[in-house]
Amino acid sequence: QKEVEQNSGPLSVPEGxxxxxxxxxxxxxxxxxxxxxxxxxxxxxxxxxxxxxxxKEDGRFxxxxxxxxxxxxxxxxxxxxxxxxxxLCAVNRRNGQNFVFGPGTRLSVLP
Amino acid sequence: xxxxxxxxxxxxxxxxxxxxxRCDPISGHVSLFWYQQALGQGPEFLTYFQNEAQLDKxxxxxxxxxxxxxxxxxxxxxxxxxxxxxxxxxxxxxxPGSNEQFFGPGTRLTVL
Numbered sequence: 001q002k003e004v005e006q007n008s009g010p011l012s013v014p015e016g017x018x019x020x021x022x023x024x025x026x027x028x029x030x031x032x033x034x035x036x037x038x039x040x041x042x043x044x045x046x047x048x049x050x051x052x053x054x055x056k057e058d059g060r061f062x063x064x065x066x067x068x069x070x071x072x073x074x075x076x077x078x079x080x081x082x083x084x085x086x087x088l089c090a091v092n093r094r095n096g097q098n099f100v101f102g103p104g105t106r107l108s109v110l111p
Numbered sequence: 112x113x114x115x116x117x118x119x120x121x122x123x124x125x126x127x128x129x130x131x132x133r134c135d136p137i138s139g140h141v142s143l144f145w146y147q148q149a150l151g152q153g154p155e156f157l158t159y160f161q162n163e164a165q166l167d168k169x170x171x172x173x174x175x176x177x178x179x180x181x182x183x184x185x186x187x188x189x190x191x192x193x194x195x196x197x198x199x200x201x202x203x204x205x206x207p208g209s210n211e212q213f214f215g216p217g218t219r220l221t222v223l
Contacts, residue, residue: 008151034210043214043216043217046211046213049210049211090153092210097142097144097159097161097167097206098159098167098170099144099156101153103151103152104153
């Protein structure tokens with residue numbers, strides 16, 4: 001079992017819809033969780049991070065964390081074609097600065 | 112201010128050659144990370160520095176890989192006797208000490 005798992009996609013949604021991206025992790029002691037966006041040929045850029053159970057909203061983005069289920073998700077409301085990218089889930093292992101990334105989910109927003 | 116910069120952006124090496132990849136972090140960032148990203152995969156952790164101290168090198172795939180950050184700013188990732196499986200994008204990221212990492216543009220290494 002990989003430490004951080006994501007569906008590779010592609011996930012296709014129509015413009016204006018809600019895109020839901022999911023991530024599971026295996027280390028129950030993980031402390032912090034991150035979502036990065038990576039456009040093709042570019043480097044990852046941080047969208048959001050979340051530390052506590054529940055929801056965290058930032059503009060059109062909402063991160064959701066459920067530590068009991070070892071599950072973190074990212075919702076993108078009013079999806080735009082410019083949101084088309086690969087979304088990487090990253091987890092900070094306990095007691096350190098060793099980050100584990102998932103393989104990424106490719107999102108395609110269709111105009 | 113300037114972001115993380117990496118050089119060269121592209122490197123082609125013949126199998127067996129040594130290569131050196133440079134990372135200039137954001138000024139003042141104490142933490143520096145190196146990752147390897149294969150095509151279609153997420154970044155894989157290689158090593159982490161806090162200032163000049165290399166605190167975690169558990170991700171380095173073999174003893175052919177070596178990283179240093181002698182003055183706590185610029186870092187170099189060196190790969191000796193390159194192999195075809197070393198072909199990947201090498202990403203550097205820096206952090207002010209919080210969990211947030213800021214990535215450079217990467218160096219695409221191709222080993223022929």
